[in-house]
Amino acid sequence: MLRRLLRTPTGLFAVVVLGLLVVLAAVSLVWTPQDPFRTDPAAQWGRPSAAHWFGTDAVGRDIASYLLAGTRTTLVVAVGSGVIASVVGVVLTAIGSLTARWVREGTAVLLDVLVAFPTLLTAMLLTAVYGGSLGVVVVSVGLASGVTIARVARGEIRRIARSDYVVAARASGVGPAGVLFRHLVPNAAPLFTVQLSLAMATAVLAEAGLSYLGYGADAGTASWGRLLSDLQTYIGVHPWSATWPGAAIAVVVAALSLLGDAVRDATDPRLSAGRRDGDVPGARPADRVPGVTGSEGVA
Numbered sequence: 001m002l003r004r005l006l007r008t009p010t011g012l013f014a015v016v017v018l019g020l021l022v023v024l025a026a027v028s029l030v031w032t033p034q035d036p037f038r039t040d041p042a043a044q045w046g047r048p049s050a051a052h053w054f055g056t057d058a059v060g061r062d063i064a065s066y067l068l069a070g071t072r073t074t075l076v077v078a079v080g081s082g083v084i085a086s087v088v089g090v091v092l093t094a095i096g097s098l099t100a101r102w103v104r105e106g107t108a109v110l111l112d113v114l115v116a117f118p119t120l121l122t123a124m125l126l127t128a129v130y131g132g133s134l135g136v137v138v139v140s141v142g143l144a145s146g147v148t149i150a151r152v153a154r155g156e157i158r159r160i161a162r163s164d165y166v167v168a169a170r171a172s173g174v175g176p177a178g179v180l181f182r183h184l185v186p187n188a189a190p191l192f193t194v195q196l197s198l199a200m201a202t203a204v205l206a207e208a209g210l211s212y213l214g215y216g217a218d219a220g221t222a223s224w225g226r227l228l229s230d231l232q233t234y235i236g237v238h239p240w241s242a243t244w245p246g247a248a249i250a251v252v253v254a255a256l257s258l259l260g261d262a263v264r265d266a267t268d269p270r271l272s273a274g275r276r277d278g279d280v281p282g283a284r285p286a287d288r289v290p291g292v293t294g295s296e297g298v299a
Contacts, residue, residue, distance in 0.1 A: 004266040011262030017255035025071040034062035036069040036222055045238055054244045057231060063244055069222035070245075073134065074204055074252060080138035081145060081203035086196055088146025089153060090185065096150065097157040097184070098176045111151045119144040120206050127215040134207075134217040141206045145199030152195055153188055160187050190264040197260030201253045208249050224249050 005011040033053060040060030048055045053064035096107035119141060126140040127133075160166060166183050174182065185192070210216035211225030224245040231242040 005262055008262055008265060010258040011266060014255045014259040014262055017251055018259065021071055021075060021252060024068055025075045028068045028072055032065040032068050034065040036062065036065040037220075038062075045234075045241070055241060057227075057241060058234060063227070063241065066222050066227055067224065067244055067248055070224045070227065070248075073207070073217060073221055073223050076134065077138055077141070077203050077207040078200040078252075078256065081142040082196055082200040084139060084142025085145035085149055085199040085203075086192070088143055089149030089192070089195070092146065092150035093153045093157050094176075094180050096154045097161055098180060108154065111147060111154070114147045115151045117144070119148070119202050120209055123206050123210055124213075124215055127210060132210070132215045132218060134221055137207050137210055137216055138203070141203040142199075145202055149192065149195045149199060153191055156188050156191050157184050160184050190267065193263045193267075194260035197256050197258075197263070201256035204249065204256065205253050
């Protein structure tokens with residue numbers, strides 16, 4: 001699967017960027033070029049050099065070191081929110097698909113109401129109530145993203161639940177949990193993968209936005225959004241300084257957004273068959289083989 005993933009430009013881009021993010025986060029645990037939080041007024045607005053790779057900010061902090069330390073925050077937010085979103089999404093999808101009719105309808109109405117609240121707004125409300133911290137951001141974004149995943153996946157799960165093999169499994173005595181994890185979730189995995197990658201991208205963007213507004217991680221935690229907020233005041237005088245955190249956020253969000261599509265293309269057997277048969281969108285395998293009729297192709 002990894003080989004097929006790396007064959008596509010989007011998959012290669014996503015794997016390289018996210019792999020580099022993990023490596024840099026691990027490196028930042030034991031080493032950074034400078035102390036990310038040390039200020040030096042005498043070195044403010046220093047240009048990129050051997051001592052300060054990306055220069056310094058208004059208080060003399062080393063931008064490269066702060067960005068390197070911020071990779072840990074970005075990784076924790078993406079993974080933590082993704083885990084919470086996947087659990088919440090699967091649970092709500094199961095409740096909305098495999099329970100009694102009145103429970104399914106009630107869950108559908110609840111999901112429609114909850115999904116109307118934007119993820120960033122939900123996170124802002126929770127951080128305003130419980131205070132700004134990395135844990136609150138992870139939980140709030142994960143819950144909001146899980147609701148979105150359940151809302152999108154509910155229709156696909158119900159379609160799969162009416163399939164012949166699922167009906168046969170139920171008739172043979174397989175319980176709801178077995179049907180869910182043995183048949184429904186594996187067959188809906190491509191959709192879940194896309195939605196989960198989008199949820200992780202939203203989490204990174206939401207954390208940066210909340211930190212930019214002052215609602216995110218506390219002051220002792222390095223955050224790309226907080227660094228961007230500190231630098232944007234001086235963007236007219238030192239425009240190059242704000243480029244680094246903005247570019248880091250944009251590249252990671254793009255990689256996470258593209259990862260789901262790339263994994264889906266690499267794992268979905270229908271798409272793989274389409275690529276083997278000539279990469280002709282919308283055409284059936286039999287239509288791509290000269291001299292083979294549709295009935296012969298099916299047989």
